[in-house]
Amino acid sequence: MIQVLLVLWLAMAMMIVFERKIAKIIIFFGIFSLITSFCFLLLGSPDVAMAEAAVSVFTTIFFVVCFEKYHNLGVDKTTEPPPKLKVLTFLKTYTLPLVFSGFLFMLFLYFIPEYTVNTYLKTQYIAMFARDVGGENVVTAIYLGYRVYDTLFEALILVVSVIAVSHMSWYEGVSVKDDTDVEIDGTEMAIFTLRIVCPLLLIFGIYLIANGQLTPGGGFQGGVVIATFFICRYLIYDIYDIRIGRIIRIEELVFAVTTLLAVFIVFLGASAYMPANYLTIFQDVYLVLMNALIGMKVACAFFIIFYRYIGIERK
Amino acid sequence: MNFEIVELFSIILFFISFFGLITSKKALKSIVFTLLLQTAVVMFFLSIGFGENILPPIGEYVANPDYVHRVADPLPQALMLTAIIIGVSVSAINIVMLMTIFRKHKTTDWDIIKKENMG
Numbered sequence: 001m002i003q004v005l006l007v008l009w010l011a012m013a014m015m016i017v018f019e020r021k022i023a024k025i026i027i028f029f030g031i032f033s034l035i036t037s038f039c040f041l042l043l044g045s046p047d048v049a050m051a052e053a054a055v056s057v058f059t060t061i062f063f064v065v066c067f068e069k070y071h072n073l074g075v076d077k078t079t080e081p082p083p084k085l086k087v088l089t090f091l092k093t094y095t096l097p098l099v100f101s102g103f104l105f106m107l108f109l110y111f112i113p114e115y116t117v118n119t120y121l122k123t124q125y126i127a128m129f130a131r132d133v134g135g136e137n138v139v140t141a142i143y144l145g146y147r148v149y150d151t152l153f154e155a156l157i158l159v160v161s162v163i164a165v166s167h168m169s170w171y172e173g174v175s176v177k178d179d180t181d182v183e184i185d186g187t188e189m190a191i192f193t194l195r196i197v198c199p200l201l202l203i204f205g206i207y208l209i210a211n212g213q214l215t216p217g218g219g220f221q222g223g224v225v226i227a228t229f230f231i232c233r234y235l236i237y238d239i240y241d242i243r244i245g246r247i248i249r250i251e252e253l254v255f256a257v258t259t260l261l262a263v264f265i266v267f268l269g270a271s272a273y274m275p276a277n278y279l280t281i282f283q284d285v286y287l288v289l290m291n292a293l294i295g296m297k298v299a300c301a302f303f304i305i306f307y308r309y310i311g312i313e314r315k
Numbered sequence: 316m317n318f319e320i321v322e323l324f325s326i327i328l329f330f331i332s333f334f335g336l337i338t339s340k341k342a343l344k345s346i347v348f349t350l351l352l353q354t355a356v357v358m359f360f361l362s363i364g365f366g367e368n369i370l371p372p373i374g375e376y377v378a379n380p381d382y383v384h385r386v387a388d389p390l391p392q393a394l395m396l397t398a399i400i401i402g403v404s405v406s407a408i409n410i411v412m413l414m415t416i417f418r419k420h421k422t423t424d425w426d427i428i429k430k431e432n433m434g
Binding site for chain 2: 002003006009010013014016017022025026029032033036039040043044045046047048051052055058059062063066067069093094097098100101102104105108109117119121122123125126127130136137138139142143147150151153154157158161164165168169170215216218220298301305308309
């Protein structure tokens with residue numbers, strides 16, 4: 001099963017490499033991400049598969065918005081490539097890189113040592129996670145308990161990314177009607193579907209966050225799904241009534257609270273002082289709270305990046 | 316060389332996207348290839364300890380000694396979860412930089428941009 005999928009995966013990658021039209025590359029990349037997510041599921045990691053599937057939606061949206069901005073900003077002055085590629089120029093442009101990367105591949109295969117996978121940490125985590133962190137999902141227990149420092153670092157990277165995007169993008173002066181309930185013309189069918197799907201997305205995101213410690217899912221995946229809910233809302237009403245500056249403040253506040261909570265509970269070891277009767281309740285509350293904070297953080301970050309991309313901002 | 320098939324395929328994808336990065340002239344293609352590179356690395360890490368009939372590390376059965384050798388390794392999964400989100404945020408910054416470049420130079424061809432910047 002997984003061999004067939006992997007062959008398809010590589011074929012999709014080859015199609016992306018040798019495709020010349022950018023619009024086709026974006027669509028192929030979406031299909032590639034879908035196959036990747038299915039492969040992750042077969043590798044026994046539903047959490048990562050869900051994250052990849054949710055995140056590939058956003059990469060596709062980003063690329064499509066970028067591609068649309070090309071045409072809004074002006075004509076690409078690059079001369080169109082000749083319709084028929086000559087054999088000699090093809091060889092010139094592709095042979096040397098092909099030989100070089102093939103040589104590196106062979107070097108890699110030759111020098112890699114024969115190794116056996118060390119499973120000490122895996123057995124330790126699986127044996128101890130129920131007592132140390134709680135919950136039933138080992139992956140959640142690791143990224144919220146044993147390696148919470150990585151999660152904080154990831155949240156910090158998201159903050160930096162939001163700052164960079166809002167600093168580098170510009171205000172185009174797009175005219176926005178004030179609080180008018182204008183619908184986009186000619187797409188009633190899509191909007192009707194979105195109206196039905198939209199609340200389900202929000203419920204699904206909250207479900208993923210609330211059950212993150214028991215089932216596949218968690219803060220990252222739920223946050224991305226909630227961000228897609230807000231994007232659907234934008235697509236339906238085509239109005240802008242949320243202030244970006246306020247959302248940036250909320251995001252920074254949530255990041256601060258997340259850091260403080262993690263420092264207080266994990267680094268200071270607050271669960272060691274809890275009486276044994278209340279320990280499981282305490283652990284469950286910590287996991288749900290932390291997942292909810294991370295979900296809010298991720299949702300805010302993706303929402304801000306999307307709104308800066310479409311270039312609509314009320315002064 | 317005792318590679319699993321998944322590891323071998325992810326290494327091949329790594330070098331395919333490396334080849335694409337060398338040969339691509341358009342800036343947006345370069346961003347797509349960095350994402351492909353990241354996917355290859357994620358797949359390589361997740362394939363650690365891959366075997367037939369592998370089980371996800373979720374549920375009460377994982378600590379059961381009958382199943383523990385079939386359960387997938389949870390540590391790379393937790394690390395790759397953060398790596399995927401970081402990859403998307405980095406590519407978001409890349410795309411904004413690309414749009415800024417396009418507004419200034421009206422092209423995304425690396426050669427023309429280089430020529431215009433040199434004067």
